[in-house]
Amino acid sequence: MSDISPSALELIGNTPLLALDRVYPGPGRILAKAEFVQPGGSVKDRAALRVLEDARESGALAPGQPVVEMTSGNMGAGLAVVCNILRHPIIVTMSEGNSPARARMLEALGAEVVLVAQVEGCPGQVSGADIDAASTRAIEIARERNAFYVDQFNNPSCVRAHEEGTGPEIWQVTGGDVDAFVAVVGTGGTFVGASRYLKRKRSGVYCVAVEPEGAEVLAGKEVAEPCHLLQGTGYGLVPPQWDPDLVDGFLAVSDEEATRFRRSLAEQEGLYVGFSSAANVCAAVKLIESGTVGRAPTVVTVLCDTGLKY
Numbered sequence: 043m044s045d046i047s048p049s050a051l052e053l054i055g056n057t058p059l060l061a062l063d064r065v066y067p068g069p070g071r072i073l074a075k076a077e078f079v080q081p082g083g084s085v086k087d088r089a090a091l092r093v094l095e096d097a098r099e100s101g102a103l104a105p106g107q108p109v110v111e112m113t114s115g116n117m118g119a120g121l122a123v124v125c126n127i128l129r130h131p132i133i134v135t136m137s138e139g140n141s142p143a144r145a146r147m148l149e150a151l152g153a154e155v156v157l158v159a160q161v162e163g164c165p166g167q168v169s170g171a172d173i174d175a176a177s178t179r180a181i182e183i184a185r186e187r188n189a190f191y192v193d194q195f196n197n198p199s200c201v202r203a204h205e206e207g208t209g210p211e212i213w214q215v216t217g218g219d220v221d222a223f224v225a226v227v228g229t230g231g232t233f234v235g236a237s238r239y240l241k242r243k244r245s246g247v248y249c250v251a252v253e254p255e256g257a258e259v260l261a262g263k264e265v266a267e268p269c270h271l272l273q274g275t276g277y278g279l280v281p282p283q284w285d286p287d288l289v290d291g292f293l294a295v296s297d298e299e300a301t302r303f304r305r306s307l308a309e310q311e312g313l314y315v316g317f318s319s320a321a322n323v324c325a326a327v328k329l330i331e332s333g334t335v336g337r338a339p340t341v342v343t344v345l346c347d348t349g350l351k352y
């Protein structure tokens with residue numbers, strides 16, 4: 043009976059590390075954290091749990107107090123899962139640029155969804171200005187309803203979730219046999235947290251930030267194309283918790299490449315994941331083929347979310 047999980051919270055973290063040997067048969071190997079198996083369907087469950095646990099512990103979040111956050115969908119789903127179990131009402135503000143399936147999923151999880159008109163992005167694709175508009179509304183709601191504002195872009199708990207979770211899990215399961223870590227960047231929590239831990243264990247772990255082609259601001263380029271398919275990432279801004287010292291290289295992935303890899307992951311690996319996951323795998327292949335990390339490296343990346351809501 044000791045194997046019984048008392049709640050869905052126990053399904054967050056400790057995700058399997060999958061070998062993608064069919065999509066990339068070698069030389070070398072791509073291993074991917076299956077973040078989509080978590081109850082909210084994405085990597086953001088980790089940040090949601092950590093933020094709320096830390097806030098409750100510090101007293102910033104009182105029992106039963108409402109929680110509010112701006113989301114592109116995944117953080118909202120993670121927060122809804124955690125809030126339902128810890129018994130906090132959850133309100134999410136979301137740009138109308140996100141797919142309607144996201145709002146439906148959040149409502150099904152019991153979240154109150156406040157849609158915010160797009161400022162400049164395209165339908166299906168959200169820009170930094172759209173994020174700002176949704177954040178402004180979340181801050182207003184926090185004031186009006188005395189709600190706890192998560193503030194995922196600035197909240198250090200979001201980085202800690204990966205520095206104390208994802209990173210150590212990768213190190214432990216690979217037995218330290220990891221040559222490179224490759225990840226897309228939204229708030230930067232995943233990249234910064236996991237890279238920081240891995241580099242602390244071995245400074246030679248090569249960490250690559252992945253950006254949508256045409257929106258490569260972290261690589262120091264002007265945004266030529268703010269509209270892309272990698273929802274949840276590539277907002278054309280440098281996230282406040284970004285740490286450039288952790289980056290060994292940048293790789294860009296086009297919509298066409300992400301679409302192609304998304305199909306390959308489904309058809310060859312049986313993994314129906316979102317576009318950012320596909321971009322990560324595409325970038326991992328590019329990194330290996332570049333020869334930068336040796337002839338047959340082990341490259342770890344992240345399957346950020348399920349493909350069911352695109």
Ligand SMILES: Cc1ncc(COP(=O)(O)O)c(C=O)c1O
Pocket residue numbers: 084085086114116117226227228229230231232233273274275316318319346347
């Ligand atoms: C689909 C998807 N992929 C990747 C990310 C990036 O994660 P992070 O915010 O940790 O950089 C997000 C963030 O919301 C996301 O929704």
